[in-house]
Amino acid sequence: MSEGCNEQCSFCSEDCTDRKEEEYDFRSKENSQSNIKHVIAVVSGKGGVGKSMVTSLLAVAMNKKGYKTAILDADVTGPSIPKAFGIKEKASGTEDGIYPNESSQGIKIMSINLLLEDETAPVVWRGPMIANTVKQFWTDVIWGDIDYMFIDMPPGTGDVPLTVFQSLPVEGIVMVTSPQELVSMIVSKAVRMAEMMNIPIVGLVENMAYFLCPDNNKEYRIFGESHIEEIAQAHTIPVLAKLPIDPEISMACDTGTIEQYESIWFEDIAKKLHKMEKQTMMKIAVASDNGNVSGHFGHCESFMLFDCENGSVVKTETVANPGHKPGFLPVFLHEKGAKVVISGGMGGGAVDIFxxxxxxxxxxxxxxxxxxxxAYLGGKLESTGSVCHEHQHHDECGE
Ligand SMILES: Nc1ncnc2c1ncn2[C@@H]1O[C@H](COP(=O)(O)OP(=O)(O)OP(=O)(O)O)[C@@H](O)[C@H]1O
Structure with missing residues (x-):
């Protein structure tokens, strides 16, 4: 410590051994009535490449998988999420905070358009005010229990995305791009930004990659040849999907029916996110008889529920089998929060519901x-894929 030290290290450039580094935490606290498990940001290097559409369809895919899902529309100057979901009512609130609106399938949504009197009025705000609004969507919105929140980020690598990354606990990034050469250069910037922020990129989605002509079934590359593989290789990031130009997509976005749009492309992404869930916290249910794995799911004595965190069991609980009515047990275990079910045998009907x-x-x-x-947590338990087809067990194995 130098002579005359006033212990105000931040105003002093001396490299002394008593230096106290101030740790500044930029993180905003989520609302006390929110419990959000995973936050995934959907980003693009530039506007108009389909980021909001990808955010919406990702949320729809995860919601269909049974996860409690939300969208935080951080694209404050160009909010398009409420329109895609056909939400017209304004958000309501109490002294405790603002309630998000819910889509017809139960996806919770907050967007500036749900708060503005006139949604066609432009949001002519400076960066810090926009960034603060996004933070308030985190701190002042009562989200409740959410498994996956998707953030529709503002395009680009400017001040607002930077603040969002610093303020919210973003766990992974899905990057949306389109085939133009210029876009790939801009994507590289966005990838570099994610690397600098130390946030893993779940993968790349190339939108408007081709148009499949219904007349001759040929693919046409309207926006030119794809550069996605090069970008993916250069940064060692997986390609999650290549989406076609599909007039049905724009129609679904325009008519507020995005939840009805049938997409096959988001299955892989949903699986990846499901794995992310498994790596952190999950509940495994085992159909058991006297502590051993039962051969017959529907007629087991009890279900042992194992809470696992980062690959280890942290809590075990046993619940009696409430009885086997067709289709009942999968719903029962889903309500108990099980993400994996282990059994000796199981009927095909139950497997399908799970x-x-x-x-x-x-x-x-x-x-x-x-x-x-x-064995499951160590990656050593493989499913044999065999289900119980014995007739004398009709209805016993959960079918
Ligand atoms: N694959 C597609 N096929 C047809 N239309 C599409 C496709 N992807 C997006 N669109 C349409 O293109 C428009 C722009 O998409 P979207 O709003 O998702 O882009 P964005 O990247 O979020 O834009 P911004 O950054 O300006 O908010 C929308 O009208 C949407 O319906």
Missing amino acids: NEKGIEVVVGATGPAKDAVQ
Whole structure:
């Protein structure tokens, strides 16, 4: 410590051993009535490439998988999420905060357009005010329990995206691009920004990659040849999807029916995000008889529920089998929060319901339930894929 030190290290450039580094945390606190597990930002280097559309369809895919899903529309100067979901009512609030609106399928949404009297009025605000609005969507909105929140980020790599990355606990980034050469250069900038912020990129989505002509079934590259593989290789990022130009997409966005749009392209992305869920926290249910994996899912004695965090079991609970009515047990375990179900045998009907709810089924397991869970967490428990087809077990295995 130098002579005359007043311990105000931030005003002093001396490199002394007593220096106290001030750690400034830019993170905003989420509302006390919110419990948001995963935050994924959808970004693009430039506007108009389909970022809002990708955000919407991602949320729809995860919502269909049974996750509680939300969209925070951080694109304050060009908000398009409420329109895509056909939401016209304004948001309401109390002293405690603002309530997000809900889409017809239950996706929670907050956007500046839900707060402005006239949604056609331009938001002519400076960067800090826009960034503050986005922060307030985090701190003042009562989101409740959310598994996946998708943030429709403002385009580019400017002040507002920077503040959002610093203020919100973004866990992963989905980057949207289109095939033009110029866009690929801009995407590289956005990728570099994510790297600098130390936020992993879940992958790249190339939108408007081609047009599939309904007359001759040929693909036409309207915006030129794709550069996505080069970008992906240069930065070692996976390509998640290449989406065609589809008039049905723009119609769904324009008519507020995005939830009805049937897309096959988001399955892989949903699977990747599902894995992310599994790596952090998840509940595994094991159909069991006396502590061992049961051979017959529907007729097991009980379900052992294992809460796992980062690959280890942190809590175990046993619930009695409430009885086997067709289709009942998958709903029961879904409500208990199970993301994986382990059993010896299981009827195909039950497997289908679990799959619809985004719950992974591992069948063919034997031995102590806790060993099966450890094997699963260690990546050593493979599903044999065998389901119970024995007629004398009709209805017993959950079908
Ligand atoms: N693959 C597609 N096929 C047809 N239309 C599309 C496709 N992707 C996006 N669109 C349409 O293009 C327009 C722009 O899309 P979107 O609003 O998602 O872009 P954006 O990147 O979020 O734009 P901005 O950054 O300006 O908010 C929308 O009208 C949307 O319906």
